[in-house]
Amino acid sequence: MSEAYWLAVMQSGREVPADRSLDELTVDLVEMLGHPNPRLREDLAYPLLTTWIGNGVYDDLLTGLGDGIVPGLRYGLGHDGDVSVIRRSYSALMLAEIIGRDNDQHLLPESSVLDWGDRATSWYIREQDHRGWIPEQGWAHAIAHGADLLAALARSRHFGRLELTVLLDVIADRVLTPTSYIWRHGEDDRLAYAVMTLLHRNALDPGIVEPWLNRLGQGIKPPRTRGHLEAEWPSPSAGNTSGFLRALHLQLALGVQGRADLRSDEELFAEQPAHRADLLLAVLDQIRAESPWLYRPTTRAKPVE
Incomplete structure (x- = not known):
């Protein structure tokens, strides 16, 4: 037609x-x-x-x-x-x-x-x-x-615990894979929102999510040989990873809402994700490690004896 x-x-x-x-x-x-x-x-x-x-x-x-x-x-x-x-x-x-x-x-x-x-x-x-x-x-x-599809x-x-864990790994693979493109059209926000959607399912505990964050954190640390950089840093993929972690931190801190046209989102996004406080600190640890000279060390509350 x-x-x-x-x-x-x-x-x-x-x-x-x-x-x-x-x-x-x-x-x-x-x-x-x-x-x-x-x-x-x-x-x-x-x-x-x-x-x-x-x-x-x-x-x-x-x-x-x-x-x-x-x-x-x-x-x-x-x-x-x-x-x-x-x-x-x-x-x-x-x-x-x-x-x-x-x-x-x-x-x-x-x-x-x-x-x-x-x-x-x-x-x-x-x-x-x-x-x-x-x-x-x-x-x-x-x-x-693609981030919208994963969300x-x-x-x-x-999708249960196993499938949601696979989605996390796919997102890490996507973010960390070397590329010549620098994301500048909100890709990091859309990917972070996919992760937030996943976290709102409350099917994955910090024992799964924190090692995943550590993997991402390795992707934003500059490689050094004998105290000097071997190439320009950050690389596009490292910059994309850094932007993604910062977007995830902001969305965890402020909270996100579901789509107005999806009735099922009203219940899914009604409360903050479980373990939100622990995940916020875990994301901050990765962001801080990117520039340890800049940020004050993390202060975690000590357990009451």
Whole structure:
């Protein structure tokens, strides 16, 4: 269908047109998700699909819709700097919406969500194109959209302690993997929010989270040989890791809220995460260790004897 056709659908209240089958309409919109023209992708395809998902249009077809979206995560995977990243990124963003619908309505089988989770995490740690904004093509944002997908998975009732631990490890792998890109479009905030979503599940104790934080902390300490730096520091990945830890600290300190359009978030985010105080100190330890000459030592309360 033409751009004019979809503009008319948007202007008529985003209702599902009656002159085409839902299958035909969906195939066209999903194809538009990978289009380099942001008007087609961001102003038409994405809002229409998310509206229809939210209105329950796909409730009986949600598994098939997700199965049709997931292959987009592999499209051009390994390429860096071309338009293929748009297909991968918006496939992740749409899959997050599908899983979000299931989190609210409990429509999907466990097997589908776990399979999509495997495919999503495999894509995320292998994604090489970290561009946020592309001139004339708009947002690519694979890192941010992937974080949104991990946050949706972290909310899923199908993800237990083991799966949530895997998500933590995937986030650490993503943050620490060497890259030439410096994140400057809110990627660190989106990834930190994914971690906060996971922590609000209260399924992981500090014995799991603190070693994970220690691993991240190793990524921001400058390597030294005979007292001097061997290369410019911080590297892009070290800078990204530092920004991520600082974003996580701020979100732990201030608290975060759920999405207004997800009813299930009201309960999930009603209280601060368990062990919040301990985790705040653990994150601060890593931030302080990056520049020990600058910050005062941590003062931890001594147990009463």
